[in-house]
Amino acid sequence: MTLTEAKAQFISSWGAFGSHWGINRTMAQIHALLLISPDPITQDDIMEQLSISRGNVNMNTRDLIDWGLVDRVLIPGERKEFFTAEKDIWKVSTQIIKERKKRELDPMLKLLTQLEEIEGDKKDKEVKQFVETIGGIRKFGGQADKVLDVMIKADESWFLGSLLKFFK
Amino acid sequence: MTLTEAKAQFISSWGAFGSHWGINRTMAQIHALLLISPDPITQDDIMEQLSISRGNVNMNTRDLIDWGLVDRVLIPGERKEFFTAEKDIWKVSTQIIKERKKRELDPMLKLLTQLEEIEGDKKDKEVKQFVETIGGIRKFGGQADKVLDVMIKADESWFLGSLLKFFK
């Protein structure tokens, strides 16, 4: 397999992969392209390599920047803006965990806490099951929250090293 | 807040939550409804409570069954089929992890292994970055794979207990 084929394959698969994770396909493809680009590239480079419009590149690079996965880079003497992605996959994943925790897990836990305080007869079968289910999810989510916090703060080598030793 | 309001709120939020995780909104809503239903319910119950069509209920319950999150239940003396969901959230999440690992992580790791074997000058900057990125993701994914395998096999109390102690 040549580099060109492999690149195309990786970009396409990373895009499909991303769409299973609530990330839009093009955003994941742009991310893939940046991950394998040794030097920062421009909007036009991305447009050309992925055959997508300028507006599309603009919106999706902005989202990637909001997610903390991509940075704008200014190159002295160049008028255009350049983009580059964090290459350390550990940093990439902790960043994603951090953002998703903030955007999804934290609000869900807040809601569950509210939902547990419903009025009604605790002996009623419906009420009982509701409170139990919500309570169970909230507790589980709360523990996951703690574990993720440690992961986010942890240093890669320390964390994976210890975790694997722990699981051996 | 009354039970009725709380139920509606939970079903709606669980649906939105699910859509960030590659699960379709209606499938997640049906799952939510089953999670808080003390007894098994029928297709017609689901149609009525969520105001969706028979075909939609049928397809999505089938998917939930494929995911191992919902079971068909036969109630003696009843003609209709009933559905019920696993209520233990630990079991629910290990089941989801197991399925997603099989459907997404494993095929991705297989692809990455292939992509690492590209032809080309290893001193070329493009080739070098590609191999490094792919290698990094593959190694990380491989470790995640191992950790998830242990989680899937683990018992909840053992797992969370040990992990929290470990992180203390």
Add this chain to the structure above:
DNA sequence: TTTAATTTTCAATAAATTTTGAAAATTCAA
């Protein structure tokens, strides 16, 4: 069997999401 109840399928339709591209806004060198 026959028949009515129930479930499943799937083409048509609807809804949601993504993409485009051209106009507006911004930036910066001269």
Add this chain to the structure above:
DNA sequence: TTGAATTTTCAAAATTTATTGAAAATTAAA
């Protein structure tokens, strides 16, 4: 300043995904 290069915005169009509902298939009681 001016104006060319570049980026951003966003309404319209295209595409993708989800939903409907009625016909076909299946099931099980009579």
